Amino acid sequence: TALSVGTVAFVTNRTIQTELTTGVKQNLTRVARVTALAIGIELDKQVDLLRTAALNSDLDDNLATISATSDLAELKRLDQQWRAADAAGNDADPLVQSVLNNTIAQELHELREAFPENVEVFVTDRYGANVAATNRTSDYYQADEVWWQAAYNNGQGGVFIGQPEFDDSSQTLGMQIAVPVIDSKTGEVVGLLRTMVDLKVFTEALEAGQFGQTGKTEIYLPDGMELEIEREADGGFELKLEEAPPDFLDVLQQGEPFLDTTHRGILVMGGQSPLARAEDTPEDVAAFERLDWRVVTLQDRVEALQATNEAARGALLAGLGALLMAGLLAVGIAQLLS
Numbered sequence: 001t002a003l004s005v006g007t008v009a010f011v012t013n014r015t016i017q018t019e020l021t022t023g024v025k026q027n028l029t030r031v032a033r034v035t036a037l038a039i040g041i042e043l044d045k046q047v048d049l050l051r052t053a054a055l056n057s058d059l060d061d062n063l064a065t066i067s068a069t070s071d072l073a074e075l076k077r078l079d080q081q082w083r084a085a086d087a088a089g090n091d092a093d094p095l096v097q098s099v100l101n102n103t104i105a106q107e108l109h110e111l112r113e114a115f116p117e118n119v120e121v122f123v124t125d126r127y128g129a130n131v132a133a134t135n136r137t138s139d140y141y142q143a144d145e146v147w148w149q150a151a152y153n154n155g156q157g158g159v160f161i162g163q164p165e166f167d168d169s170s171q172t173l174g175m176q177i178a179v180p181v182i183d184s185k186t187g188e189v190v191g192l193l194r195t196m197v198d199l200k201v202f203t204e205a206l207e208a209g210q211f212g213q214t215g216k217t218e219i220y221l222p223d224g225m226e227l228e229i230e231r232e233a234d235g236g237f238e239l240k241l242e243e244a245p246p247d248f249l250d251v252l253q254q255g256e257p258f259l260d261t262t263h264r265g266i267l268v269m270g271g272q273s274p275l276a277r278a279e280d281t282p283e284d285v286a287a288f289e290r291l292d293w294r295v296v297t298l299q300d301r302v303e304a305l306q307a308t309n310e311a312a313r314g315a316l317l318a319g320l321g322a323l324l325m326a327g328l329l330a331v332g333i334a335q336l337l338s
Contacts, residue, residue, distance in 0.1 A: 024304050025258045028297050029271030031209055032257075035217045036295035037276040038205035040288070046117075046177055046197050047159060047284065053111050054181045054193045062103050063125060063181060063191045070127045075141050078129070082140030086169075096136055104132035120170040120196040123181065124148065126155075126189060138169045148192060151178035157189045159283040161291055164227055164241055167196050173239055174198050199239050203229060207237055214300035220244055220252060222292040252294055260301070267301040 053059070069075065078095060085093035091100065099105065099122075108121045112134050122133035128143025142148045150160040157180035164175050178194040202219070206229045209217025219227040226244040229237040251261045252272060259270040275293040 021305065024269060025271070028269060028299060028304070029257050029273070031211070031215075031217060032271040032273040032295050032297040033276070035205055035209040035297065036273040038208070039202055039219070039293075039295060040276040042201050042205065043161065043275075043288075044284065046195075046201065047161070047179070047287075049115060049118075050177055050179045050193055050195055053107075054179050056107065057184055059104060059107065059123070059193075060181050060183050060190050063123065063131065069129070075127065075129055075143075079139055079141035082130075083138075086136055086138055091136055095140070099130055099133050099140075100136065102132055105134065108132060108134045117198045117201050118195045119172045119174060119198050120167065121194070123191055123193050125191045126152075131191070136169070142192075142194075147176050147178050147194060151180055151192050151194070152189060153180075155189055157182065157283075159287040161287045163221055163223065163291070164199055164225070166241070170196050172196060172198050173241060199227065202227070203237055203239060209297055212299060212303055214303050215297070216299075217295065217297045220249070220294040220296055224249060252296070259296075259298075263298055268298045269301050269304040270296055270298040272296045 081093070081095050085091075085096050090096065104123055108123065112118050112121055120133075120135055120137070122130055122137055124142045125131050128141055128148055130137060130140045130142060143152075147160045147162055151158055160176065160178040162176035164173065166173050174196045176194060177197055178192055180189045181191040181193055182188070183190045206217055206219075209215075210229075216228065221227065224244055224246070225241055227239065227241050229239055232238050245264055248261065248263050251259060257271055257273070259268070259272060261268065261270075263270075273295050275288055275291060275295065
């Protein structure tokens with residue numbers, strides 16, 4: 001009887017542990033995939049919003065009339081003038097005023113008011129000169145910037161989505177998005193429209209990826225940083241960008257969808273997913289692939305396996321109870337027979 005009950009209890013315990021552990025793996029991986037899709041949809045929305053603004057026929061018409069010089073030496077001189085005004089906090093400088101107060105700038109202000117997550121919006125001409133902006137940027141000449149070169153794409157036009165960063169001019173933790181402004185008559189790129197999007201747009205998706213006492217979802221960037229949210233004392237959430245643990249990054253590089261490892265010295269289980277795309281245009285695909293984000297859902301191993309451990313204890317107690325009953329029954333029958 002002891003052998004039979006022990007065997008049944010052992011097999012039952014192992015079966016329950018295996019099934020529940022498999023369920024934990026599937027749930028963590030599922031949360032990572034769903035959050036990755038939500039973040040991808042939000043990114044697509046921001047890119048589409050900027051594309052729509054760039055399609056405004058008044059934008060390319062006005063851009064053609066106020067385009068700056070193509071002379072590089074003159075552009076550099078204007079850039080020095082702009083930087084000096086920015087260092088002095090001087091919005092009254094004539095060059096700054098010409099950029100902040102024109103027809104295009106008024107349209108950009110309307111865009112920012114309608115979509116306040118766009119904290120800084122500006123337009124350059126085809127030569128990289130800043131010709132209209134919602135607020136004073138840190139420099140005037142933009143053609144030497146990575147985002148400008150990617151979005152201009154040698155005159156072919158492209159989509160640029162930048163890595164999260166702290167922007168000095170807008171004092172915001174955000175990311176750059178840029179698209180070309182196409183002349184509706186000639187089909188040529190006549191300028192670029194760029195915005196700085198506040199990363200708070202991802203708060204809702206990351207908040208939904210939190211569960212239990214220790215469950216959380218984070219974004220891991222290719223430069224070794226991680227973007228996460230932390231609950232504040234007032235119940236709100238704060239976005240933080242900090243260095244990720246190097247040993248954990250090594251585990252992520254292996255590409256396994258399920259993780260059973262340590263994170264900052266704590267045993268964790270988790271799932272990871274690449275950033276999901278809601279759009280399949282070649283420009284969007286290239287921009288998303290350059291991001292190379294990993295969405296990771298983590299949970300303390302003890303909490304993740306709590307149900308498994310409770311089931312194991314239950315099976316053990318049931319087995320011990322069965323053994324006790326069998327032993328008492330055996331003793332009673334032996335006494336009865338004797």
